Amino acid sequence: MSTGAEGSSGAPLAGSSVAESSVAGSSLAAVGPGPEPRGLASLSALDRQQADAFGSLYADRAPAPVAVVIAAYNEESSVGTVVGAVPAQLCGLPTEAIVVVDGSSDKTAQMASAAGALVCDVPTNRGQGAALRLGYLLARQRGARFILTSDADGQYLSDDMERVLSPLVNDEADFVSGSRRLGSTTSNDSVRNLGVVLFAGLISVLVGQKVTDPSCGIRAMKADVTAQVVLDQPQYQASELLIGTVMAGYRYKEVPIAMKARRHGKTKKGGNLLYGARFCSVVIGTWSRERRRSTKTKRS
Numbered sequence: 001m002s003t004g005a006e007g008s009s010g011a012p013l014a015g016s017s018v019a020e021s022s023v024a025g026s027s028l029a030a031v032g033p034g035p036e037p038r039g040l041a042s043l044s045a046l047d048r049q050q051a052d053a054f055g056s057l058y059a060d061r062a063p064a065p066v067a068v069v070i071a072a073y074n075e076e077s078s079v080g081t082v083v084g085a086v087p088a089q090l091c092g093l094p095t096e097a098i099v100v101v102d103g104s105s106d107k108t109a110q111m112a113s114a115a116g117a118l119v120c121d122v123p124t125n126r127g128q129g130a131a132l133r134l135g136y137l138l139a140r141q142r143g144a145r146f147i148l149t150s151d152a153d154g155q156y157l158s159d160d161m162e163r164v165l166s167p168l169v170n171d172e173a174d175f176v177s178g179s180r181r182l183g184s185t186t187s188n189d190s191v192r193n194l195g196v197v198l199f200a201g202l203i204s205v206l207v208g209q210k211v212t213d214p215s216c217g218i219r220a221m222k223a224d225v226t227a228q229v230v231l232d233q234p235q236y237q238a239s240e241l242l243i244g245t246v247m248a249g250y251r252y253k254e255v256p257i258a259m260k261a262r263r264h265g266k267t268k269k270g271g272n273l274l275y276g277a278r279f280c281s282v283v284i285g286t287w288s289r290e291r292r293r294s295t296k297t298k299r300s
């Protein structure tokens with residue numbers, strides 16, 4: 001299995017000498033003699049502080065090799081069912097659900113906790129991207145080998161989790177995304193569905209990798225990948241993670257999944273126009289940033 005310190009090409013990535021703590025409750029990112037993993041620079045003081053508090057809170061709970069990280073904001077009607085449906089084992093490996101709530105005004109944190117999740121309840125709302133970035137840190141800190149994400153609104157099915165994780169466990173990929181286009185969706189929002197096709201085409205051309213669904217919330221990655229990619233986006237994080245990972249040379253794979261329409265609560269992403277505009281700006285911004293970086297790396 002790759003350690004995440006190497007890209008799929010075998011080329012060493014920055015920061016392979018950094019040992020992040022994998023012991024709950026201990027301090028983070030003990031830096032050895034070498035460059036820091038790029039992703040650690042994206043962490044804020046709040047992320048580190050929350051991670052320390054979370055580590056202490058759950059120090060007595062045995063860690064699991066597979067962390068299912070879920071960002072949840074005002075999802076009290078569905079988060080308990082989503083957490084309860086996470087299988088105890090995936091691909092023969094024990095799992096744990098880590099739910100990151102931030103500034104919710106309802107009982108999301110209590111419902112997630114009652115359903116058995118480890119909950120990080122951040123006092124201020126920052127967005128799904130910031131919540132997932134923190135969730136990845138929490139999972140790495142607890143020593144997870146694999147991180148799977150899902151949404152708290154019940155749009156993704158726990159039945160698909162094993163299919164998403166399996167290529168990682170078999171070392172066929174470093175990052176696996178579900179794809180509603182390879183599988184199915186019950187959404188009849190034609191604007192959203194068209195957006196998925198158009199952005200998939202754009203990203204495929206930009207990164208030179210066939211992508212069919214760049215905004216699918218069910219995905220899995222080797223845990224170390226999340227420390228190596230820059231995750232600056234506070235809300236529209238999906239394409240930043242995808243583009244950063246593929247452009248860093250990690251092996252990407254998609255598997256078919258079934259996506260359902262939201263049954264409770266409402267979208268946190270705004271209307272289709274705003275969602276599309278922000279998504280587009282993250283795609284172009286991330287691609288430009290990663291391209292500049294690879295040009296600079298090649299020159300030096």
Ligand SMILES: Nc1nc2c(ncn2[C@@H]2O[C@H](COP(=O)(O)OP(=O)(O)OP(=O)(O)O)[C@@H](O)[C@H]2O)c(=O)[nH]1
Pocket residue numbers: 070071072073074075100101102125126127128131150151152153155217262266267268269
């Ligand atoms: N912690 C946290 N989670 C968030 C935030 N915004 C969104 N989320 C969660 O991220 C997941 C995806 O958000 P959604 O609003 O469902 O976005 P979407 O699935 O792209 O859009 P829809 O198809 O309209 O549901 C859900 O579990 C949300 O609760 C936030 O600010 N903080």
Ligand SMILES: [Mg+2]
Pocket residue numbers: 151153155262267
């Ligand atoms: Mg949703």
